Amino acid sequence: MSEARNERSPHRLVAVTLDEDSIGRGNPDQEHERAIAIFDILEDNQFVIPGRDEGPYRLHLGLVENKLSFAISTESREPVMTHLLSLTPFRRVIRDYEMICESYYNAIRTASPTQIEAIDMGRRGLHNEASETLKQRLEGKVDLDHDTARRLFTLIFALHWKG
Template sequence: MDTDNNRLVAVNLDNTLSKTFSADVDHERKVAIYDLIESNSFQVVGKPEGPYSLNLSIDGTKLVFNVCNEAGDTLSVIALALSPLRRIVKDYYGICESYYQAIRTATPSQIETIDMARRGLHNEGSQVLMDRLDGKIAVDFDTARRLFTLVCVLHWRG
């Protein structure tokens, strides 16, 4: 995959959600988008090379990837069922809440234990997302990790 062209240059989440994020979730969103733009590998299978712009949203029970070229023309709209991700996202949300509480009050070893569990769930969710995108969008694992963070952010609204 030619990483010079097969990459994301812009990522947007459903803009109706921006006022519903907690400070912790908003921080996760900003960091994930920044890291994703800085380094990613993203190729829409069977479509022209990028660079790409991604609009990510949830529509009912579907996770929607609206992929555009740099001119803003839609290249592909991919809707994935959310059901394979629901349990992982719910568990990840719970462990993140514990982590946010722990960093304020717990010992370093307690924080490390929670963070290890958090990273394990994050990796599991990233792999499921990669598997669901297989044959539609090719991404590397680091890109999938950042996209999984954004999927979780979409769930954490309100």
């Protein structure tokens, strides 16, 4: 039901791309997570630019001079705006998230279900923290729902994978 509502709303993303110059290839688990995040964003998202109704929008994420670039255009590729966000507020959570993801991927191969669940709870908690930081950093520029912010953080994290 939310999918039908979202298809009519101009306040959504219809395309999300990552800057190929900014991103390295991840391992198969990381590539899979990135593909799922993009698919999930496009299935259902809320992306509102206060005071504007020319959506739906396209989003191109990248890194520009160590800043996160949100290049937003209309569905017909007309530029709307670009936001550059400092990565400083994300550095600790990205570092911690990277460590816990590595532990999680190792655990799913060898650990007990209880251990995997405990690691995954920590991973989800860090993911939620980063999502809230993203929403706060975009406040007044772009309004996101919780799920869209989570999925976008997955893609932001993808920009930090080492090839």
